[in-house]
Amino acid sequence: MSIHRTTVLPRVAFYGRTAEASDLATAALxxxxxxxxxxxxxxxxxITAVFSDLGNRPDYWRTPATLLLDHEREISRDGGLDDLLTEAVRPERxxxxxxxxxxxxxxxDTATRTTLLRTLAVAGIEFLHAPEIRDGDRLPIMPWRLRSVDYIEVLTQLIRDGGHL
Structure with a gap:
């Protein structure tokens, strides 16, 4: 008799944003x-959902419908940050x-970021980040490690920086 262990994958939503909006192809890349x-x-x-935006909140610019991987493959986008937040509070997310x-x-914006992190925390969603390491002006290269945001530490720092809860 063999025992099979099933590994439950984490369910993770990706969120990306860039201020690059002059050229949608570059933004998608x-x-x-x-x-x-x-x-x-x-x-x-x-990754179970993909969200992204161009520009700065609350005035996001036109967004590409897909993300471009290595100039060939594309990933469909499920919406922007507002769509992510709407789904975050749903029980069937x-x-x-x-x-x-x-x-x-x-x-x-510090105050907006604080509000967004609080919304995720209240919904029981952990925010993770894979730090960017830039090599000159090229796209990011591999991260050192995955990091989990400690909400208390982040929110405390945001308040110190002038944000409000």
Whole structure:
């Protein structure tokens, strides 16, 4: 008799954002690089949803419908940050974690970022990030390791930096 252990994959939503909006093809490639950075630190098949935006919140610009991986393969986009947040509070959501290359991808604005992190924390969703390591002006290269955001530490720092809860 053999015992088979089933490994439950984490259900992870990817979120990417870039200010590059002058050329949608370049933006799709930048977002694709962020996606690949995050996928590289997760088990195969862990990404269950893909969200991305261009520009800065709340005035996101036009967004590409897909993320471009290595100039050939494409990944379909499920929506933007607002769509991610809407799904996050639903009991039937497709993810229990959100991953990005940096917590600042959620928003450059401290108060907005604090609100977004609080929304995820209240929903029981852990925010993970695969830090970007840049090599000159090229796309990010491989991360050192996957990191989990400690909400208390992050929110405390955001408040110190002038954000509000």
């Amino acid at each position: 930048v977002l694709g690089g962020q996606y690949q950075q995050c996928v590289s630190v997760l088990p195969d098949g862990a 497709r993810f229990d974690f959100v991953i990005s290359t940096n917590v600042h991808r959620l928003s450059c």
